[in-house]
Amino acid sequence: MGARAGLIFCVYDGGMRFPSPPSSQLQRDPATFLPAPAVRGNFLLVTCRGDAEAAVCRRQAEIMPAVAKAAWRRGVVTFRLGSQDPPDDFFPDLVFARTVIRSLGQVAAATQQELVEAVKPLVAHDRWDTIHVWHRDPRLETEVNAAAIRSALLEAYKLPAACGPVAQPGDLVLDCLIDSAERWWLGWHRAGTQAGCLPGGMHAQALPEDKVSRAWLKLDEAISTFAVDLRPGQRAVELGASPGGACQRLLESGLTVVGIDPALVDDRVAAHPAFEQWRMRARDVKLRSFRGFDWIIADMNIDPRSTLESIGRIVTAAGVKPSGIIATLKLPDWSRAAELPGWLDQFRSWGFAARARQLSTSGREVCVVAVRSRKR
Numbered sequence: 001m002g003a004r005a006g007l008i009f010c011v012y013d014g015g016m017r018f019p020s021p022p023s024s025q026l027q028r029d030p031a032t033f034l035p036a037p038a039v040r041g042n043f044l045l046v047t048c049r050g051d052a053e054a055a056v057c058r059r060q061a062e063i064m065p066a067v068a069k070a071a072w073r074r075g076v077v078t079f080r081l082g083s084q085d086p087p088d089d090f091f092p093d094l095v096f097a098r099t100v101i102r103s104l105g106q107v108a109a110a111t112q113q114e115l116v117e118a119v120k121p122l123v124a125h126d127r128w129d130t131i132h133v134w135h136r137d138p139r140l141e142t143e144v145n146a147a148a149i150r151s152a153l154l155e156a157y158k159l160p161a162a163c164g165p166v167a168q169p170g171d172l173v174l175d176c177l178i179d180s181a182e183r184w185w186l187g188w189h190r191a192g193t194q195a196g197c198l199p200g201g202m203h204a205q206a207l208p209e210d211k212v213s214r215a216w217l218k219l220d221e222a223i224s225t226f227a228v229d230l231r232p233g234q235r236a237v238e239l240g241a242s243p244g245g246a247c248q249r250l251l252e253s254g255l256t257v258v259g260i261d262p263a264l265v266d267d268r269v270a271a272h273p274a275f276e277q278w279r280m281r282a283r284d285v286k287l288r289s290f291r292g293f294d295w296i297i298a299d300m301n302i303d304p305r306s307t308l309e310s311i312g313r314i315v316t317a318a319g320v321k322p323s324g325i326i327a328t329l330k331l332p333d334w335s336r337a338a339e340l341p342g343w344l345d346q347f348r349s350w351g352f353a354a355r356a357r358q359l360s361t362s363g364r365e366v367c368v369v370a371v372r373s374r375k376r
Helices: 023-027 053-063 112-123 138-142 146-156 215-225 245-252 304-315 334-349
Strands: 043-048 068-073 076-080 097-108 130-135 172-180 183-190 235-239 256-260 275-278 295-298 324-330 352-357 365-372
Touching (some): 043 053, 053 334, 097 112, 097 172, 112 146, 112 183, 130 138, 146 172, 215 245, 215 324, 245 256, 245 295, 304 324, 304 334, 334 352, 334 365
Parallel strands (some): 130 172, 235 256, 235 295, 295 324
Antiparallel strands (some): 043 076, 043 097, 097 183, 172 183, 324 365
């Protein structure tokens, strides 16, 4: 693991940051990057699901003991860096964080125009590739128009109105977190991870009307976040498939899919020529039936230990050699988040390199993507 000025920057799985920076960033010449602000900010601002703050802080204590928790409120935790100065694209493996930025402070005023006018003196940097604006609390979305605020900031910084909110790897991003109609947090980051390219780290895709359940959306975000290499012609099996949202997403990627569930899947999935359903519980399927599958998918509404037992029974069976696993581990309460390192160790004991993240489209749960290691 690598470190700089006392901060641990690389954690888990061979020293990779989580998730790994997209390859496009590695191919871009850093000489083309806009320079970072001279005043970099002495705090990290981390956003998360509105009840995951304690889980974020527990993870911080494990991997970033050199930083100090400063303050939190619903959906936001700040950490004092002190003398530490992490890289521009710093995005530590906090698992439950949606995005991580360098905080420059707050502006407060009675009107949007006054808030916009207060931004430039606070930020003291004029050149940005794009601007991210998002709400601390989704309940504010009906009260405060993030798109209007972003348009006003684009105009203030003379960025074209057509400038898209999704950053490209290497872009310098001005961040505006809407705390209320009268107060914003300001900060910045250099886009590196998939989450860092999206405003607030929130998945850009909404659930299309023709999808059968939100499982489609969660799997779509997992594929994007972890750069899952699904290939047409591969075979996948989902444990607990009904009503079939995840199966639908796999079918759209060109996979042949088997769904295991006593309950019927949606007719739109069942009618697909590349889909087959086994109407039984996963534990009743003979282990040899799992031979030849490339992916094991599991999103069952049961205790994480039971989910892991179901997966472990399959992937350790003779002749069963999937390339990867995508598993959702439900958390009955947040205290169970402390068990995550042990859960990931189980994937490694089966011969898989595992990464975890609480997806922005999910509830109180963690998505684990595990790919078979070259060496056990």
